[in-house]
Amino acid sequence: MPSETMTPPRPAAEQGRAPRAIHNLIAGERVEGIGSFAKISPIDGTLIAEVHEAGAEQVDRAVAAARAAFDGPWGRMTVAERARVLRGVADAIDRRADELVAAEVGDTGKPESLARDLDVARAAANFRSFADTVSATGLDSFLTELPDGRRALNYAVRKPLGVVAVIVPWNLPLLLLTWKLAPALATGNTVVIKPSEETPSSATLLAEILAEAGVPAGVVNVVHGFGAGSAGEALTTHPGIDGVTFTGESSTGSAIMRAVAPRVRPVSFELGGKNAALVFADADLDAAVAGLARSTYLNTGQVCLCTERIYVERSVFDDVAAGLAEHAGRLRLGRPEDPATTTGPLISQAHRQKVQSYFDLAVSEGATVLAGGGVPTLGDGLDGGSWIEPTLWTGLDNSHRTVREEVFGPVAALIPFDSEEEAIRLANDTDYGLAAVTWTTDLTRGHRVAQQMRTGMSWVNTWYLRDLRSPFGGVGLSGIGREGGHHSLEFYTEPTNVCVQL
Numbered sequence: 001m002p003s004e005t006m007t008p009p010r011p012a013a014e015q016g017r018a019p020r021a022i023h024n025l026i027a028g029e030r031v032e033g034i035g036s037f038a039k040i041s042p043i044d045g046t047l048i049a050e051v052h053e054a055g056a057e058q059v060d061r062a063v064a065a066a067r068a069a070f071d072g073p074w075g076r077m078t079v080a081e082r083a084r085v086l087r088g089v090a091d092a093i094d095r096r097a098d099e100l101v102a103a104e105v106g107d108t109g110k111p112e113s114l115a116r117d118l119d120v121a122r123a124a125a126n127f128r129s130f131a132d133t134v135s136a137t138g139l140d141s142f143l144t145e146l147p148d149g150r151r152a153l154n155y156a157v158r159k160p161l162g163v164v165a166v167i168v169p170w171n172l173p174l175l176l177l178t179w180k181l182a183p184a185l186a187t188g189n190t191v192v193i194k195p196s197e198e199t200p201s202s203a204t205l206l207a208e209i210l211a212e213a214g215v216p217a218g219v220v221n222v223v224h225g226f227g228a229g230s231a232g233e234a235l236t237t238h239p240g241i242d243g244v245t246f247t248g249e250s251s252t253g254s255a256i257m258r259a260v261a262p263r264v265r266p267v268s269f270e271l272g273g274k275n276a277a278l279v280f281a282d283a284d285l286d287a288a289v290a291g292l293a294r295s296t297y298l299n300t301g302q303v304c305l306c307t308e309r310i311y312v313e314r315s316v317f318d319d320v321a322a323g324l325a326e327h328a329g330r331l332r333l334g335r336p337e338d339p340a341t342t343t344g345p346l347i348s349q350a351h352r353q354k355v356q357s358y359f360d361l362a363v364s365e366g367a368t369v370l371a372g373g374g375v376p377t378l379g380d381g382l383d384g385g386s387w388i389e390p391t392l393w394t395g396l397d398n399s400h401r402t403v404r405e406e407v408f409g410p411v412a413a414l415i416p417f418d419s420e421e422e423a424i425r426l427a428n429d430t431d432y433g434l435a436a437v438t439w440t441t442d443l444t445r446g447h448r449v450a451q452q453m454r455t456g457m458s459w460v461n462t463w464y465l466r467d468l469r470s471p472f473g474g475v476g477l478s479g480i481g482r483e484g485g486h487h488s489l490e491f492y493t494e495p496t497n498v499c500v501q502l
């Protein structure tokens, strides 16, 4: 809840419209919670929704509904039937894209074009990708021939986990939810979703769309609330949960691991990052600077893959620093519907306080602020929102907290290097391990450096170019497991190997 130092939300009457009520969705029904919490607009600080918080009873009802649906027709559907349903969901998402864009933009304040071209477009793509993957993935099987002449057929059938808890963050709410939901459903599971308390709208709307597309009641349930002491914890500690797929902060991942430990349930974790970019002197500097501007400031720096550490070969350091500072200064903060807007607000005033604390820490650690560094005055009724200036630092190094800890805002530290070996060592000097980017026109070097990154993903001369069949995830504090293509299918199913002597 907002602390006394934050601007209180403007009351509904002052904004001329009543806030929406957002309910839990259990077994196809809207269900009230034990209370409600406010959803505040990050654009202007107005109260936009009262969200029903699910308590232990509602979470228990949701898990029971998912179990009943799993034991019903859904659990007996063929792969082809489920793939057809998933493709129908994708078509329904396309049909109702405007509503989903409005839901995402209302909750996050991100530019409409970004919500449309990334969040909502990927939601449909996720469902189509896993309809294809589940249809094309066969079984592991072997014709076994032993030295003593015996022969056998070994084959592994994969069965769904059962009832899966899906817990997702607020930065790419619909993209990340469907990235989990599509493979979970494709493999015959049923789910209980716990969206972020900051972004309840698109998950709730998606549940309606799923029902419209023929997903039976109870297969997908949505409970709203917070984490510890609320719906999130009630879900992860529930004995009826067969697995947990989670995207969010590394510290939350640790808490969820502790919650499922007594029942040894499988977890899939997509966690935090402190991602590095390496810029070699032989890079196409215009392309590198444009790419760095995108990887640092996309979604106001609120993407797990965003670059927060930029290591630049010393001979081109000043050119890259000047070019990136100029890009940061050109970003246009404004209302989501304004086509000129490039950059939205942070998700909340609480998150802005966190990012600002790192802005203050960087200066105390000796940073030079090349761009931004503060809170903008935007006028136009926006100053009650959670806006912050796109920022760029120099003068820091790997010993500083602002270069080691995830900020999750529109900011990066520029640090020089003198050799390839030094660059690789600096980039790998982190407890995280999610994504890296290498900028060089020497592709032999590009492959060599990319493969030495201790990360789950490593891009060369591009960033966030995605093939949904490739493994997505991180090492260290950045996560456990991979999502994408058959990697997702393996998490949401358990194989039984059958051996038949011939």
Ligand SMILES: NC(=O)c1ccc[n+]([C@@H]2O[C@H](COP(=O)([O-])OP(=O)(O)OC[C@H]3O[C@@H](n4cnc5c(N)ncnc54)[C@H](O)[C@@H]3O)[C@@H](O)[C@H]2O)c1
Residues within 6 Å of the ligand: 167, 168, 169, 170, 171, 172, 176, 194, 195, 196, 197, 225, 226, 227, 228, 231, 232, 233, 236, 247, 248, 249, 250, 252, 253, 255, 256, 269, 270, 271, 272, 273, 303, 304, 406, 408, 434, 474, 478, 479
């Ligand atoms: N690796 C990835 O793919 C990826 C993608 C997006 C975001 N992230 C990370 O997520 C973080 C930002 O998202 P956030 O602030 O929503 O993360 P968060 O961990 O605070 O919350 C994520 C979700 O977990 C729930 N939650 C919190 N504590 C819980 C608990 N104890 N038990 C059960 N549920 C709990 C929250 O209510 C929310 O729904 C950043 O660290 C970012 O790097 C990672």
Ligand SMILES: O=C/C=C/C=C(\O)C(=O)O
Residues within 6 Å of the ligand: 171, 172, 176, 179, 302, 303, 304, 305, 466, 472
């Ligand atoms: O904020 C993190 C972004 C994650 C992106 C994906 O999981 C994806 O593109 O599939």
